[in-house]
Amino acid sequence: MTRYTPWIVSEHVPDFSTLENLVASPRFAGKRGQELAIALWQVMVDHDLGIFHYCPAQEQFWGRDCHDPLKVFNVYGFTICHVHAHVLAMLQRVAGLESRIANVTGHEGTEAFYEGKWHYFDADIQMFHRLRPPNEHVIASREDTYADPTLVSDQPNPSLPYHLPDRLPEGFQRLYESEPTYPDVFEERIHCMDYRLRPGERMVRYFHHRGRWVVFASYPSMFTRFRAETGPEGPTERFWPRRQWGNGLFEYAPDLSAGSRDVEFGADDVRGLTAGEHGLAAGEAGGSAVFAFESPYIYCGIPDPMRRMPSVDGATLEAVFDLPDGTSAEIEGAPGLSDDWQKLWTSDGRTGQVECNLDFTELADARYRTRLRFALLGEGATLKSFRTRLWFMVSPHSLPALRNAGDNRMSLHSGDRHGLPTRGMLVEHRTDEADFLASAFAAENARHDPTSVSRIAPVDPARPWR
Structure with missing residues (x-):
């Protein structure tokens, strides 16, 4: 489950x-x-x-x-x-x-x-x-x-x-x-820490980092401009206790064979494939399976701190196919919720047992969601197994620490913020764009001011309840 x-x-x-x-x-x-x-x-x-x-x-x-x-x-x-x-x-x-x-x-x-x-x-x-x-x-x-x-x-x-x-x-x-000023509170409460663990999936979080972090677009110039502060070594406190960031990973290896419900619970979309003795097998017309990878923590790899090269070893895939003569396989990826599918790997004419070892960090880096699509072309083509590892950043200060030499009390709760078994889906809108209201929802009694801090205000300030 x-x-x-x-x-x-x-x-x-x-x-x-x-x-x-x-x-x-x-x-x-x-x-x-x-x-x-x-x-x-x-x-x-x-x-x-x-x-x-x-x-x-x-x-x-x-x-x-x-x-x-x-x-x-x-x-x-x-x-x-x-x-x-x-x-x-x-x-x-x-x-x-x-x-x-x-x-x-x-x-x-x-x-x-x-x-x-x-x-x-x-x-x-x-x-x-x-x-x-x-x-x-x-x-x-x-x-x-x-x-x-x-x-x-x-x-x-x-x-x-x-x-x-x-x-x-x-x-x-x-x-x-200087005379004080009082700008608006930028009350950005959008994110949630909801996630799911599918059958065959586990999450591991470490108090100490494993060298993986996100180098945001502004960082290289900030490292050069503020040389007295910590920078290219990764997020590090300047003084005692010299705190740093942590890492974690989601590892996913579902059972794709008949008799298992891992694909039913874990895949977003399956077309033309059936679970057989050795895995997901294609019929005469071929088929595909889409798996999403979602995290409340930001995905990351081992970066170049100056962003001269893309990050690596942050999102990896190991897959095994059985491809009879005349069949083939492809793997595509899409960032976030987009349908911008990019070809990541192809069997390239190989048949028999074909193994794939793929680094798709560039597709996941600095994101919270990515998807993979396995396409099998030709009757009998089979995806026997796959295993993904996606690394993320985590604040060690938020983790459930053990601080007593003896007993340490722990508690467990589950479900979303309401205690329900839901899967969160974030749909983002650019609120600093003039057409924000029209693209998000209809609001005849609201006026949008996109300057500096995005504001939604009543059309008539004297009657805000209208």
């Missing part, structure tokens, strides 16, 4: 499968106001659970920095200031706090509203500032630091931690001397 999103949770690590599950963690239980706001900030800066500073991942679909909190927490585990700020804002909102973005010169932080006042938190530089006596226990707002920038450089009651080692408060004071 297919298993849908089996998710193991450790007593030592919050459940990062959804933001709702995250804020329901025991570490936040009973907390309100400032105590809750600090606890949410601590998750972002924690040396075991937090998000370290490194070049931001990009959304391939539209080439912008990834702001989706589930990707940041589960897939990457790293980003830079403006994404830290928006992720913390989304986390605060899910936890029930009013939240907004607050700017300093060349930098962004997050403000939470409680006890009748705004309070400023920085999850990237890892600090917040308190007021001076007699209010030394109150966390300052961005307006407070603008009125008195020495709250940054001469802080009598600093947070823990307080500033990165190369972003010291003495140098940061001047950034707070």
Whole structure:
């Protein structure tokens, strides 16, 4: 049987499968106001659970920095200031706090509203500032630091931690001397961590990487421009504890013979093929079978950090065919949900037992979905077996850690965010394009503003409910 999103949770690590599950963690239980706001900030800066500073991942679909909190927490585990700020804002909102973005010169932080006042938190530089006596226990707002920038450089009651080692408060004071601005929260909550394990399929996740990662289009220029920061060695924290990324893989080897239901549960489309004693066999007209490979984690291979060559050894296939005289076989691949099928391999006139060893990393790299189509041409042509391995990036901080020498309590839940056995299908739209609304859905009472941050607003602001 297919298993849908089996998710193991450790007593030592919050459940990062959804933001709702995250804020329901025991570490936040009973907390309100400032105590809750600090606890949410601590998750972002924690040396075991937090998000370290490194070049931001990009959304391939539209080439912008990834702001989706589930990707940041589960897939990457790293980003830079403006994404830290928006992720913390989304986390605060899910936890029930009013939240907004607050700017300093060349930098962004997050403000939470409680006890009748705004309070400023920085999850990237890892600090917040308190007021001076007699209010030394109150966390300052961005307006407070603008009125008195020495709250940054001469802080009598600093947070823990307080500033990165190369972003010291003495140098940061001047950034707070600019008048604050409050841009919209880029609330990009699109991704989900749902996945399926078909019969014959397994997922393995490692706390330490195996040399595979995505080099996004912006990375080579950033590595050259910011030489003082970590770069071509892969996502790495500049300071102790020098955190890095992790890797994992999906391995799939279904039983294709008669008597097995692996093809029924695992294939997206089968035409003209029947399961026989030795595998999937074609009739006189030939046939094909399509298998999809979907992951909540981004696929990746071993990259060239400067993108001079495509990544390799991230998506591999081993297949065995039995091809009688006069028959042949082909393998095609298509990225994402597209029908842009590309020929990847052909039997090229060989007959008898024919083996295929294929690296299709270029088709999967930096994506969450790809498909393979096996085509058998001629009666009796048979796909006897195949095995795929697709590697992905994973944030080690989100994995269910064992930290006690003795017992460690674990729990398991499964299903989508509603507990249902569903298979997620993401359909993406470019919301920064003028025809977005018309291409996505009909909305006579909505007005789309694609400038800077994509916005959908009511046509008549005086009557938003219409």
